[in-house]
Amino acid sequence: MFQPMQRAFLLAAGFAIINTMGCASPASRESMSVQNVTVIKKHPYSVSVETKGGSETSAIDSPGISDADLKAAIEKSIIDSSLFKNIVQGKGGDYLLTVRVTQVSKPLFAIDMKVDLETAWSLLRVADNSIVMRKVIKTTHVSTMGDSVVGVTRLRLAVEGAARENIAQGIKAISELDL
Amino acid sequence: MKKILVVLFSLTMLSLASGCAINRATATVESPSALGNIKTMYVTKLAADGRGINSLIADKFSKHGYTVTTGIEQPSNVDAIVTYRDKWMWDITMYMLELTITIRDPKTDYPLASGNSYHTSLTRKSPTEMVDEVVDNILKQGK
Numbered sequence: 001m002f003q004p005m006q007r008a009f010l011l012a013a014g015f016a017i018i019n020t021m022g023c024a025s026p027a028s029r030e031s032m033s034v035q036n037v038t039v040i041k042k043h044p045y046s047v048s049v050e051t052k053g054g055s056e057t058s059a060i061d062s063p064g065i066s067d068a069d070l071k072a073a074i075e076k077s078i079i080d081s082s083l084f085k086n087i088v089q090g091k092g093g094d095y096l097l098t099v100r101v102t103q104v105s106k107p108l109f110a111i112d113m114k115v116d117l118e119t120a121w122s123l124l125r126v127a128d129n130s131i132v133m134r135k136v137i138k139t140t141h142v143s144t145m146g147d148s149v150v151g152v153t154r155l156r157l158a159v160e161g162a163a164r165e166n167i168a169q170g171i172k173a174i175s176e177l178d179l
Numbered sequence: 180m181k182k183i184l185v186v187l188f189s190l191t192m193l194s195l196a197s198g199c200a201i202n203r204a205t206a207t208v209e210s211p212s213a214l215g216n217i218k219t220m221y222v223t224k225l226a227a228d229g230r231g232i233n234s235l236i237a238d239k240f241s242k243h244g245y246t247v248t249t250g251i252e253q254p255s256n257v258d259a260i261v262t263y264r265d266k267w268m269w270d271i272t273m274y275m276l277e278l279t280i281t282i283r284d285p286k287t288d289y290p291l292a293s294g295n296s297y298h299t300s301l302t303r304k305s306p307t308e309m310v311d312e313v314v315d316n317i318l319k320q321g322k
Binding site: 052053055098100101102103105108118120122134135136 | 203205207209264268276279281283284287288289290293295
């Protein structure tokens with residue numbers, strides 16, 4: 001039915017279409033949250049979490065990290081690790097954890113998608129308004145064709161991986177504090 | 180055969196693309212008073228920067244009343260270090276696609292404030308305009 005050259009072309013075209021199909025979707029809170037992180041100390045206090053500097057993802061954009069999803073991922077990670085006694089919504093907790101996304105470096109074209117993420121973590125003791133931790137956390141994650149052949153999916157996986165590692169390092173740093 | 184190769188090349192390039200483009204300009208600061216005590220700044224030049232973006236940033240902060248120096252060796256006697264990352268694309272000519280500027284605590288490297296602008300080809304801005312936009316957005320947040 002098809003000549004060898006036509007067959008090769010159709011195969012290549014099919015592969016390329018698979019690679020490009022689909023719109024960008026944001027990094028998911030579930031995939032960014034950390035499981036099985038080892039905490040050194042568990043703090044018997046409540047904490048509220050706020051996030052800044054994230055960006056929403058539209059269908060024509062590249063995958064980003066929204067403030068809401070990052071907040072949810074950090075909260076879930078704190079709960080799962082028992083780092084704090086409980087999470088308080090709003091500003092009524094014993095501590096206020098603020099995480100700002102300060103830099104996300106994403107490729108436009110790549111086979112291996114490498115994402116660099118930098119965040120600023122600060123922990124405030126609400127009672128005396130004192131900052132007990134300020135830390136910059138830089139993480140990198142690379143997603144390969146083995147993770148997904150679809151470009152936007154590969155990039156989203158890289159963003160999620162960098163965020164997951166970032167949250168893990170943040171939780172570990174807080175668990176090392178004497179509060 | 181030539182047509183097939185062109186189509187294949189185009190599809191391959193599309194397959195490597197991570198998504199389409201968008202324009203945005205954002206900035207965050209640690210707190211409204213985070214930049215209040217800063218009088219002197221040092222803009223750390225990126226080794227790969229052959230376009231003098233560090234000078235544009237230094238000039239812009241100078242216009243806002245800061246005492247700014249720039250170079251590749253960080254001094255110890257400044258109130259803040261400014262770092263940046265620029266990303267360029269080609270579309271008929273080269274243009275600055277994205278610029279991120281971060282103001283840092285010189286002792287800890289902690290980001291006190293950061294701003295990012297992203298403009299694609301059709302709404303491209305000159306490097307000076309990109310720097311103006313990012314710095315103005317940061318300082319607007321910090322007041």
